[in-house]
Amino acid sequence: MHFVGIDLAWGSKGTTGLAVVDQSGALLAATTRKADQDILAWLRPRVTGPCVVAIDAPMIVTNKTGSRDCERLINRYFGRYHASCHASNTSKPYFANGTRASRLADQLGLAVDPASQSDRRAIEVYPHPAMVALFNLPRVLQYKQKHGRDLAHLRSETLRLLTYLENLEHGTPPLRTAASPDWLSIRRAVEGATRKADLGTVEDAVDAVMCAYIAAYADAKSTAVRVFGTASTGYILTPVTPEIAEWADRAGTLSNRPAPPGNARSMPYAIVTPASNGMPRVIGPFATSDDADRWLITRPEHQSAAVIRVEPPAAD
Numbered sequence: 001m002h003f004v005g006i007d008l009a010w011g012s013k014g015t016t017g018l019a020v021v022d023q024s025g026a027l028l029a030a031t032t033r034k035a036d037q038d039i040l041a042w043l044r045p046r047v048t049g050p051c052v053v054a055i056d057a058p059m060i061v062t063n064k065t066g067s068r069d070c071e072r073l074i075n076r077y078f079g080r081y082h083a084s085c086h087a088s089n090t091s092k093p094y095f096a097n098g099t100r101a102s103r104l105a106d107q108l109g110l111a112v113d114p115a116s117q118s119d120r121r122a123i124e125v126y127p128h129p130a131m132v133a134l135f136n137l138p139r140v141l142q143y144k145q146k147h148g149r150d151l152a153h154l155r156s157e158t159l160r161l162l163t164y165l166e167n168l169e170h171g172t173p174p175l176r177t178a179a180s181p182d183w184l185s186i187r188r189a190v191e192g193a194t195r196k197a198d199l200g201t202v203e204d205a206v207d208a209v210m211c212a213y214i215a216a217y218a219d220a221k222s223t224a225v226r227v228f229g230t231a232s233t234g235y236i237l238t239p240v241t242p243e244i245a246e247w248a249d250r251a252g253t254l255s256n257r258p259a260p261p262g263n264a265r266s267m268p269y270a271i272v273t274p275a276s277n278g279m280p281r282v283i284g285p286f287a288t289s290d291d292a293d294r295w296l297i298t299r300p301e302h303q304s305a306a307v308i309r310v311e312p313p314a315a316d
Contacts, residue, residue, distance in 0.1 A: 005211030008057035017204030025174035030182040050119040054215035058088040059101040060234040070229025083128035133239040173220040
C-alpha cells in the first residue's frame with residue numbers, strides 16, 4: 001500500500017508538491033513537478049497497486065459562485081483556528097471545465113468517492129485543519145508567505161512544521177522521515193534559507209508529505225476523520241479533534257454521518273460573551289439554537305450571552 005500526497009497547483013504554471021509513504025510509514029520520496037505529464041509520469045509507478053492518494057486541491061466543483069458546501073463546513077468548524085478555505089467555483093477559470101485534480105485522478109484510474117471501497121482511490125484533503133487536529137494547535141502554523149511575515153518568522157514556522165512531522169515517528173500511524181534523503185534536503189534548505197524564495201522551493205513538497213500522512217491516517221484511523229460535504233457537490237476529508245467530531249456529528253452536516261433526530265438544523269450556533277479586552281469570546285458551535293439555550297441554562301454565568309451564527313475569517 002502506498003500513501004501519496006499531492007499539493008496540487010490549481011493551474012498548470014504553478015509548482016506541485018509530490019510525496020509517497022509506504023505502509024510502514026517510511027517516506028520514500030518528496031519532490032516537485034509542474035506540467036501534468038511530468039506529474040503523471042512521477043505518479044504512475046507509485047499508484048499501480050493499492051493506494052490512497054490525498055490531493056490538496058478542489059476535486060469536485062459544481063457551484064457557479066461562492067464557496068462549496070464543504071468549504072463552508074470547514075470554515076464553520078475550523079475557522080476559529082484560522083484554518084478556513086479559499087472559495088472555489090466554476091466562475092473561476094481553473095474550474096470552468098472541470099478540475100485539474102479530477103482529471104489527474106481519472107487518468108490514473110482512481111476512484112474519487114470518499115465512500116468507495118476501491119483499493120485505489122483519491123481523496124480531497126486540506127492540510128491546515130489536519131495540522132490543527134493532529135498537532136493540537138491553537139491556530140494554524142504561519143509558514144505560508146503573506147504580507148508582513150519576514151524571513152525569520154517564516155523559517156521558524158516552517159521548522160516547527162518539520163519538527164511536528166518528524167515527531168510523527170512515534171505516532172499512530174507513524175511517519176518515518178529520518179532515512180529519507182529528500183527530507184534531509186528539505187530540512188537543510190529550510191535551516192539555511194537566506195531568502196523567502198528559498199523556503200518557497202520546498203514548501204510544496206512539505207505540504208505533499210503532510211497530505212501523504214493524512215492519507216495514511218485516514219486509512220489507519222477511519223473513526224478519527226470526517227468527510228465534510230458530498231461526492232456530488234465536493235468534499236474535504238480531514239482528521240478532527242474529538243470536540244469537532246462531536247459538534248459535526250450532532251449537526252448532521254457530514255456525508256459519512258447520519259443527521260441528528262428531532263428539529264436539529266444544519267447551521268450551528270455559537271455563544272458569544274464579552275471579554276475584558278473588548279473582543280468577544282466564542283464558545284461553541286452548537287448543532288441547534290436549542291442546544292445553546294440548554295447550555296445557557298446549565299451555565300448561568302453566561303446567561304447574558306448572545307446566541308449567534310458565526311462566519312469565520314479566511315485562512316492564514
